[in-house]
Amino acid sequence: MPEAFDHYPTRLPERHGPVPRREPVIHADPADRRRGPLDADQLARFERDGFLVLEGFFQPREIERFRDDLAAYEHDPEMLARPGTITEPDSDAIRSIFGIHALSARFDTLTRDSRLLDLSRQILGSDVYVHQSRLNRKPAFRGRGFDWHSDFETWHAEDGMPAMRCVSISVSLSENRDDNGPLMLVPGSHETFYPTVGETPKRNWETSLKRQKVGVPALADIAAATRNRGVVAARGGPGTVTVFDGNTLHASSDNLSPAPRTNLFFVYNSIDNRLRAPYAASGPRPEWLASRERVAVLEPGPAQRSAVA
Amino acid sequence: MPEAFDHYPTRLPERHGPVPRREPVIHADPADRRRGPLDADQLARFERDGFLVLEGFFQPREIERFRDDLAAYEHDPEMLARPGTITEPDSDAIRSIFGIHALSARFDTLTRDSRLLDLSRQILGSDVYVHQSRLNRKPAFRGRGFDWHSDFETWHAEDGMPAMRCVSISVSLSENRDDNGPLMLVPGSHETFYPTVGETPKRNWETSLKRQKVGVPALADIAAATRNRGVVAARGGPGTVTVFDGNTLHASSDNLSPAPRTNLFFVYNSIDNRLRAPYAASGPRPEWLASRERVAVLEPGPAQRSAVA
Numbered sequence: 046m047p048e049a050f051d052h053y054p055t056r057l058p059e060r061h062g063p064v065p066r067r068e069p070v071i072h073a074d075p076a077d078r079r080r081g082p083l084d085a086d087q088l089a090r091f092e093r094d095g096f097l098v099l100e101g102f103f104q105p106r107e108i109e110r111f112r113d114d115l116a117a118y119e120h121d122p123e124m125l126a127r128p129g130t131i132t133e134p135d136s137d138a139i140r141s142i143f144g145i146h147a148l149s150a151r152f153d154t155l156t157r158d159s160r161l162l163d164l165s166r167q168i169l170g171s172d173v174y175v176h177q178s179r180l181n182r183k184p185a186f187r188g189r190g191f192d193w194h195s196d197f198e199t200w201h202a203e204d205g206m207p208a209m210r211c212v213s214i215s216v217s218l219s220e221n222r223d224d225n226g227p228l229m230l231v232p233g234s235h236e237t238f239y240p241t242v243g244e245t246p247k248r249n250w251e252t253s254l255k256r257q258k259v260g261v262p263a264l265a266d267i268a269a270a271t272r273n274r275g276v277v278a279a280r281g282g283p284g285t286v287t288v289f290d291g292n293t294l295h296a297s298s299d300n301l302s303p304a305p306r307t308n309l310f311f312v313y314n315s316i317d318n319r320l321r322a323p324y325a326a327s328g329p330r331p332e333w334l335a336s337r338e339r340v341a342v343l344e345p346g347p348a349q350r351s352a353v354a
Numbered sequence: 355m356p357e358a359f360d361h362y363p364t365r366l367p368e369r370h371g372p373v374p375r376r377e378p379v380i381h382a383d384p385a386d387r388r389r390g391p392l393d394a395d396q397l398a399r400f401e402r403d404g405f406l407v408l409e410g411f412f413q414p415r416e417i418e419r420f421r422d423d424l425a426a427y428e429h430d431p432e433m434l435a436r437p438g439t440i441t442e443p444d445s446d447a448i449r450s451i452f453g454i455h456a457l458s459a460r461f462d463t464l465t466r467d468s469r470l471l472d473l474s475r476q477i478l479g480s481d482v483y484v485h486q487s488r489l490n491r492k493p494a495f496r497g498r499g500f501d502w503h504s505d506f507e508t509w510h511a512e513d514g515m516p517a518m519r520c521v522s523i524s525v526s527l528s529e530n531r532d533d534n535g536p537l538m539l540v541p542g543s544h545e546t547f548y549p550t551v552g553e554t555p556k557r558n559w560e561t562s563l564k565r566q567k568v569g570v571p572a573l574a575d576i577a578a579a580t581r582n583r584g585v586v587a588a589r590g591g592p593g594t595v596t597v598f599d600g601n602t603l604h605a606s607s608d609n610l611s612p613a614p615r616t617n618l619f620f621v622y623n624s625i626d627n628r629l630r631a632p633y634a635a636s637g638p639r640p641e642w643l644a645s646r647e648r649v650a651v652l653e654p655g656p657a658q659r660s661a662v663a
Contacts, residue, residue: 185577186502186573186576186577186580187501187502187573190607190608190610192496192610193495193496193610223532223533224532224538224585224587224607226607229533229610229611264495264496267495268494268495268612271495271612275612276533276610276611276612278533296610297610298499298533298535298607298608298610299499299607299608301499301501301502301538301585301605301606301607302538302585303577303580303581303584303585
């Protein structure tokens with residue numbers, strides 16, 4: 046059940062001022078901060094900016110096979126019919142595939158990659174599980190973008206995620222460049238929660254994953270968040286990893302270029318931050334959007350081993 | 355009346371292959387080619403690419419007063435109520451103001467700027483008039499883009515423009531940069547007409563100016579057009595002028611950045627290319643979208659003088 050007092054009220058009938066973040070950004074205690082792939086400088090940057098772009102995190106050949114898998118999915122009618130497969134607002138082209146780690150042993154194994162796990166644990170200061178996984182495709186010439194939003198706002202309102210102790214890791218399967226709709230982030234925005242206006246419609250996810258209408262911060266809030274430090278685009282070749290706090294404001298433009306843009310997103314949540322009842326929605330979202338059942342602690346290694354354990 | 359045979363068939367019930375351009379790109383005869391602001395190299399590039407970006411064409415102070423005018427329009431309820439004022443698909447923010455030269459003596463005078471007139475005449479090889487004028491605004495954080503299209507395709511289908519003898523001049527009133535939805539063009543695409551599929555709905559302009567649904571080339575056509583030479587973004591500071599052939603494929607992304615993007619567009623048509631009955635629509639569009647009455651030859655100088663003449 047939700048707490049009596051909700052520190053992060055949202056989906057409100059009227060405007061509400063910004064709420065300062067309550068939780069730390071790096072949850073590991075001082076001794077554990079050093080246990081992990083990020084050095085002191087990277088941790089300090091993540092703490093200050095709410096994100097970190099790590100070019101060359103994966104070798105191009107490591108991600109090639111994932112690109113091949115995805116190319117196969119595009120022409121698979123069963124994939125198109127799955128509830129977790131979201132098409133573009135104005136065509137049948139695949140926009141997102143949710144629950145990709147539950148779909149394929151290969152993607153599941155990638156979520157258990159020890160480099161990604163160590164990174165998540167170093168930031169969240171605990172064991173972790175996958176709250177959500179998705180593939181975001183932006184086909185060449187007409188892939189649609191995503192408006193400015195905080196993921197945590199939705200996870201809190203619609204999934205009942207209690208605290209800011211969740212991190213998103215994006216793995217670029219293609220080049221991300223200025224003209225193909227790269228992820229853009231607002232440095233420092235993770236320090237503030239911007240309550241949004243408007244009640245969550247029933248089964249909101251059926252339309253919000255194509256184009257989000259509620260849970261979108263007011264224009265004045267986005268302007269305030271960007272006033273001092275503007276906006277940064279996460280550019281980089283295939284294999285680039287972008288780590289960002291669940292509350293960092295982000296967006297991306299349409300892709301009108303000839304270069305398709307494909308990124309994987311794995312959302313790691315602390316096992317101490319498991320979902321409750323939604324804070325501002327009439328019922329929980331499906332398992333493929335927000336893990337409630339599948340919350341076992343992630344261990345490195347192939348999916349097979351984990352299934353046996 | 356339309357000709358018995360339409361060289362540029364479009365809005366068809368089914369796919370039709372590309373049609374090579376029939377008209378020259380530079381219409382001036384060899385002697386007249388030299389009369390105008392563009393040198394031989396610029397003319398050759400325009401001929402090859404279908405566009406030309408001229409940074410610093412206007413001094414920043416020359417365009418400052420236009421920016422002030424527009425800032426005033428934004429808060430003018432009469433301006434919002436005009437039929438030529440188009441708002442964003444998902445808000446009341448002004449997206450376009452059509453017929454801007456008929457609205458203000460200052461904008462009218464700008465269309466008669468001798469540098470712009472000489473440039474248009476040099477390319478079109480005749481006297482010219484303004485077929486259409488518009489302001490395209492893209493507000494910060496949420497200004498929507500424009501999908502890939504050829505303007506000539508619409509002008510031919512919906513306005514009855516017979517031939518490719520029309521040039522668009524865009525005057526940047528703000529910076530155009532990678533992240534604020536700059537005009538993007540496909541070099542060489544002006545040499546081919548791509549017939550589109552789908553009948554023109556009645557009063558199509560009432561929705562098409564917010565988001566175009568018919569008159570959009572097939573994805574395969576855009577892919578073919580960009581195969582050899584890709585896509586170019588027209589970047590530049592305020593005062594940059596981009597000249598492009600009416601048939602050059604162009605698009606622009608959403609503006610999610612903190613920097614608003616505002617461009618003026620003047621479309622100059624040859625007086626020998628005046629409108630006929632629409633080739634693929636049930637009736638003509640309003641005068642503020644396509645000049646049928648106001649087709650007097652443009653002469654340089656202030657609007658007042660022209661009104662007396």
